[in-house]
Amino acid sequence: MSDAFDNNLIIQVIANASKYLEPISATPVLDAEILMAHVLGIDRQKLVLYHNSIIDKRILTRFKRLLSRRLKNEPVAYIVGYKEFYSLPFKVNKHVLIPRPETELLVDCAIYYAKQHATLIDIGTGSGAIAIAIKYNRPDCSVWASDISSNALKVAKQNANTILGKNKIKFLQSNLFDSIPPMTFDVIVSNPPYINPDIYYQLQKDVHYEPKEALLAPDNGFSIIKSLIEKAHDYLSDNGLLIIEIGEDLSSRIEHFASLHNFSISILKDYAGLPRIASLKK
């Protein structure tokens, strides 16, 4: 690999690296640019200012190290340690799911539908992405966030402190509603695990770096969504909303189950036209 990179302009190193990345990444140029900006310690938008500089030897050594991790399918977000979500920078590590762009739709819904001074909870908060993005845009709301994983909660709390300041969100460790005190919320949001374990090995290799507990749910991906729907009634205020991100193959099962539990349900499609957000009204 070294001959292709040594004594080169930064723009050339990026071009060469993206050629290497083509077979394993859908976004090879972007990946190479993010890694280069990271080793240079600059924003990606500023890379253009460095394009025609010869790459420093130590920077190149670091870049090659990161590139070889990416070539083993490790996601760029874990390599650089952060991911942008809802235009905010979230620290991520192997204990949390990397926030996905389609989840921004769930945040849009919560921000739009929550009444003034609403009380909200994000179940399965992971990096804290959903809860923090909501609180950032709707500081009037009182926001809670929970996760079963103590390691995920550590990351979520760090993100909340950095992005919002201290004590803006109430965090607690809980298996779904088990440790949540008896109270009601105006909005419950969740992006729960919803992938069918049978298809785990067919998923992109990058996904195998993410925590399995954040991705997979028994019963073809339905079991955690099912428990959320079964238990949400007790924790929702009158006319309260349960907003869940769902797998596209689960929508008719969820519609049926939600109506059995006396919710009125609507399903929103994502930008790819796939059913993605289920909004259940008590």
Ligand SMILES: C[S@@+](CC[C@H](N)C(=O)[O-])C[C@H]1O[C@@H](n2cnc3c(N)ncnc32)[C@H](O)[C@@H]1O
């Ligand atoms: C798909 S990830 C979503 C993370 C984050 N909310 C996001 O959208 O990027 C699901 C999260 O649910 C958590 N989780 C899994 N089972 C849970 C359970 N029974 N109770 C609470 N949280 C759970 C996982 O630890 C993980 O952080």
